[in-house]
Amino acid sequence: MLEGIEKRTGEQVGVGLDSCVLPTRHKGISIVQTTDFFYPLVEDPYMQGMIGCANVLSDLYAMGVSECDNMLMLLGVSTELSKQQGAVVNPLMIQGFNDQAKLAGTSINGGQTVLNPWYIIGGVASGVCTRDEFIIPDGALEGDVIVLTKPLGTQIAVNAHQWLDKSQWWDKIKDIITVDEVKTAYLAAMFSMVRLNRTAASLMHKHEVHAATDVTGFGIIGHAQNLVSHQKANVDFVLDTLPIIANMSRVASTAKDHGQDFKLLDGYSAETSGGLLMCLRPDNADRLCKDILADGFESWIVGRVISGNKQARIAGDVKVIEVHCFS
């Protein structure tokens, strides 16, 4: 049913870009804008607030917009929290969101708070931009390579961490992973989701990125397919490398054997606040990865742009990189 909705809104509201870009009534000035809200997935409310904020900003960053002019906060306080729980959780969630906005050089000026059965955290990010401040993601060219700036596997890490308290699931994976490995993967996922894509957004201009998107709910191949379908040139995207949070591909295959298929190696496992996926010339890609490394983080060339008919696919001989975030 939700898919039906998404298709419908897709037709009607011009989904396709990560953010909408609209000319305003003022010459040369466009508004680039995005909204996102979802339900908490990590246990620490402060970190969850930071992730909520990073996740909203990510859609702006995917357009190469590194300066956000304003944010609004969307909050649904769970009706299931006791007064005492709320007094602890709510201020921390808000503080995390606010602090992240500060780190991103922006601020929250407005929002909406409601009571809701499920806790909601999200927001709106807007940039008021001149034409040179954003990159319409339709310029990928044959010969480009594809860079990814964060590892995959956040959904699996979060689930595996929950399974530590669900013996019927933990029993299924306990022979292939240790408790410490799960906790490490969970922390790696949390810190990865917290990290802003802002540096990458700035570098998109410096290294002439032709097209970019961020990897979130539809998985890397879902977003790659969406991006390739919007290209002006007749190209295909082939992903030959999947950098995945350490041990998570093993958990994914074991979970699949037990009937829960995250489709991680198929590229469909959902990510939250995932990395940017960017098409650019190979020499520029090398320089961009070096710049991101100078900022303290790995990024990877995960694929290539070839002549084709606007299809994205995972290569048959796809290589998995085990990403150890704490080394």
Place this chain on the structure above:
Amino acid sequence: MLEGIEKRTGEQVGVGLDSCVLPTRHKGISIVQTTDFFYPLVEDPYMQGMIGCANVLSDLYAMGVSECDNMLMLLGVSTELSKQQGAVVNPLMIQGFNDQAKLAGTSINGGQTVLNPWYIIGGVASGVCTRDEFIIPDGALEGDVIVLTKPLGTQIAVNAHQWLDKSQWWDKIKDIITVDEVKTAYLAAMFSMVRLNRTAASLMHKHEVHAATDVTGFGIIGHAQNLVSHQKANVDFVLDTLPIIANMSRVASTAKDHGQDFKLLDGYSAETSGGLLMCLRPDNADRLCKDILADGFESWIVGRVISGNKQARIAGDVKVIEVHCFS
């Protein structure tokens, strides 16, 4: 608990104006922006979509911004709808929201859809504005009068309509109102909530409105108090007239007798997509009310601005006007 949150976000995010106003990096250009989302309160999904859209836009209109540059839609599809119900309800809700945006001269370009236990409808409205396009609501002066552009009582009308199916409540009011009167009040409330405050927003400039807000969840006196507290001059707002959807003040007093106090005559009954409450010179107020009447709708001088210390109150001898919307 929610109050605590609202106070907290109030401190942190600068709540006070109906929309945030932020200078951008471009000289002379500000972004005026607001978000709102809530849960359905009328039965017709198409009309509910229109109300959701009007309710979001209202915060922009309260700032005198009559041109919205972009909207985003926020949708939470209820997990309790069957597939068949969703197939009917969801497209209608979206269509209503979209059609209303069109009527407002804007469009929806983006949004977020989730599944949620309670149905959610809402959005984001943004205007990219020069300084003369918005009115900071802090200029009310002694001698001003206060105009309201829609009648009060939407919450009571919606509740009374629900009571038609709840015999324990209907039994309590059936001696003081007929089924037809309840249905008429419900329709009056629905059409009032659907109506945009856009004409009023344009007229704010023409008739030099000094300060305005829209009347929503905190009731007319809650919003009047918020508005008066932001005035530069030391003034009080005295509300001496309450225009209320016909028969609803009677329902409110009877409900109060039975233990459910909407606080309608105290000014605290929540409204959805309510009217604008505007302070301006008496002669300008007369002209503004005439212009709104020319557009087909009544508006009322409901109070006056006097010297004081930033307090809003209902006059002891407050006069109730029974508003018959279908005459």
